[in-house]
Amino acid sequence: MVLDSLGKSLRGILSKIAKSSAIDSALVDEVVRDLQRALLQADVNVQLALGLSQKVRERAQNQQPPGGTSVRDYLVRIIYEEICAILGEEKSYAVRPKRIMLVGLFGQGKTTTAGKLARYYQKKGVRASLIAADIHRPAAIDQLEQLAKRVNAEFYADRGERRAEVIAKAGREKFASSNVIILDTAGRAAIDADLIEEIKRCRKTFEPDEVLLVLDAAMGQTAGRSAEAFHQAVQLTGVVLTKLDGSARGGGALSAVAKSGAPILFVGTGEHVDELERFETTRFVSRLLGMGDIRSLVERFETIEKKEEAEAAAEHLMSGKFTLQDFYTQIESLGKMGPFSKLLSFLPGFATAKVNEKDVEATQTRLRRYRFIMDSMTKEEMLNPHLIKADRIHRIAVGSGQSPHEVRALLKYFDQTRKAAHGLASNRKLRRQMERQLGAAGGAEGNLPG
Numbered sequence: 101m102v103l104d105s106l107g108k109s110l111r112g113i114l115s116k117i118a119k120s121s122a123i124d125s126a127l128v129d130e131v132v133r134d135l136q137r138a139l140l141q142a143d144v145n146v147q148l149a150l151g152l153s154q155k156v157r158e159r160a161q162n163q164q165p166p167g168g169t170s171v172r173d174y175l176v177r178i179i180y181e182e183i184c185a186i187l188g189e190e191k192s193y194a195v196r197p198k199r200i201m202l203v204g205l206f207g208q209g210k211t212t213t214a215g216k217l218a219r220y221y222q223k224k225g226v227r228a229s230l231i232a233a234d235i236h237r238p239a240a241i242d243q244l245e246q247l248a249k250r251v252n253a254e255f256y257a258d259r260g261e262r263r264a265e266v267i268a269k270a271g272r273e274k275f276a277s278s279n280v281i282i283l284d285t286a287g288r289a290a291i292d293a294d295l296i297e298e299i300k301r302c303r304k305t306f307e308p309d310e311v312l313l314v315l316d317a318a319m320g321q322t323a324g325r326s327a328e329a330f331h332q333a334v335q336l337t338g339v340v341l342t343k344l345d346g347s348a349r350g351g352g353a354l355s356a357v358a359k360s361g362a363p364i365l366f367v368g369t370g371e372h373v374d375e376l377e378r379f380e381t382t383r384f385v386s387r388l389l390g391m392g393d394i395r396s397l398v399e400r401f402e403t404i405e406k407k408e409e410a411e412a413a414a415e416h417l418m419s420g421k422f423t424l425q426d427f428y429t430q431i432e433s434l435g436k437m438g439p440f441s442k443l444l445s446f447l448p449g450f451a452t453a454k455v456n457e458k459d460v461e462a463t464q465t466r467l468r469r470y471r472f473i474m475d476s477m478t479k480e481e482m483l484n485p486h487l488i489k490a491d492r493i494h495r496i497a498v499g500s501g502q503s504p505h506e507v508r509a510l511l512k513y514f515d516q517t518r519k520a521a522h523g524l525a526s527n528r529k530l531r532r533q534m535e536r537q538l539g540a541a542g543g544a545e546g547n548l549p550g
Contacts, residue, residue: 103350103388110183112388114176123171126162134535135179142351143320144186145446149361152182159361170501174279180389180491184381191338193365195224195379197279198309199272202340203330205297206287209342209368210314211240215247216368216376217340220279222251225372229278231271232257233264234286242285251373272306275323283308291326296333303334310337315363317341320349324356331362339366341379345369422518425482428474469502470510476500485511 113134118430120127125312132153135154139149156178165174200217202210211234218228218298230248232255234240241257250256256271275281277423282539283306288295303311313330315323339357346351357364364379488496488511497504 103142104386106142106351106388107388109134109141109181110388113138113179114389119174120172123160123175125161128157128175130492131160131175131179139351143349143353143510144355145321146353147389148186148355148394155182161453165421172412176389180385183385183388186355186358187381187385188364189367190381191290192364193338195221195226195338196306197226199283199306200312201268201283201285201303201306201308202312202314202450203285203334203336204287205291205326206289206312208287208314208316209227210234210287211247212371212375213314213340213342213366214252214282215253216245216373217282217366218248218253218280219251219373220366220376221310222253226279227254228280229254229256229271229275231268231275231281231283233267233283233378235262235264235267236286240284240430242287247373263301264298265305267304269300291329291333300333300546311335312338312365313338314340314342315353315357317344317353319366320352323353324360327357327360327362331360335360338363340364340366340368340376342368345375361426401547423472423483424477424485424514425479427514427517428482432445466513469506470513473500473502473507473510485514 113131116125116134117123117131131523135156136149138152139148139152159182160175163174165171168179181200190234202217204210214230214279215496218230221228228251230244230253232241232244238259241259245257247253254275256267256274258267258270259266261270264285268285271283272281283302285299285302298490311334313336315326317323319326322526329337330336339360339362341353341357341364344353349369354364367377367379367384369375369377415541473496476496477488481492481496488507493504493507498509500507
């Protein structure tokens, strides 16, 4: 999960609040100290961390919870709202025809981000094209060409041209009929006059609708200074933070960039071309706090094949009408949606679970083996698992190349999954939370415990 260390610390604070016998000044002081420690360890600016904790203290001591809200839940809400505040307001970002220019320093992930953006738009049904205008690093052109092939996007480069602005203009004209055109520009080891002038010339000839700065989250608080410098030079419309999944300094980068005047629009959460997410403060903080992000999970379902079958299986899972056929469909879908540990972070209840990577890998291996077993079952058995007794277990084991013990393990695992999901759906508070997160507003109210 993104910012896993910070998320664990924050969830520990919420757990302490939930387990406390009373919400008094001593608990508030302890929560404030834990908040300060968690934020500072995530490289959040000292003043920001102290300011946030002071606001939490003041609000907890001086504000009264709204009618129908417990003091305990209101304290959680205060923490949620103040963390959202230091990460900046959410910015709208319409998926529409546009020209996007990527800028940034060397080694920040611009070229990879160009491919991810193309993939992001294509998942939205928008035709994307890529232009390679990094005239200083030939490998960048080759890399972008490979990414274009991988995401099935159109590609333009002119390896003989030494003027980036000429390439930008030619590519814009070549792809005039494309919905989205993404321009990858050159970087430098540091911000200098030559870099700024080249970017300005590209901006003039390319005429972008969006100028996005790509920053490595490992820069920490210095990311904010880079964002400010680029923003002053070329009027950024947004920032993409890369490698947020593996950076202990990601909290510093997020909070610093949010204060720079350039809105964070996207975050890179992994190396795969699909691992680029729109940054929305409320959803991001919900996942950090273990409240889940159902809307992100739904969006992932929208990218897979057999969407209707997967949605029906999910509905059956939550309603208790779950069959082995549904289970099979869900296993297929999970394999196409990304790592299992990342999917768990989207779910309320599961998001707070301690997940061991070795255990996750073993689970994924076991699920693949279960698919082999279910391939040997009849349709009747898949729809009515209670029919599977000793004689059928032996036949299924022989047909799948597995042992009868593995077949019984599958049936037990399936039954436990069905019961656990049904119990989750029966929990009224979690249900309310999930329904709110699926609502159109998607605001702070929908991401807080009822």
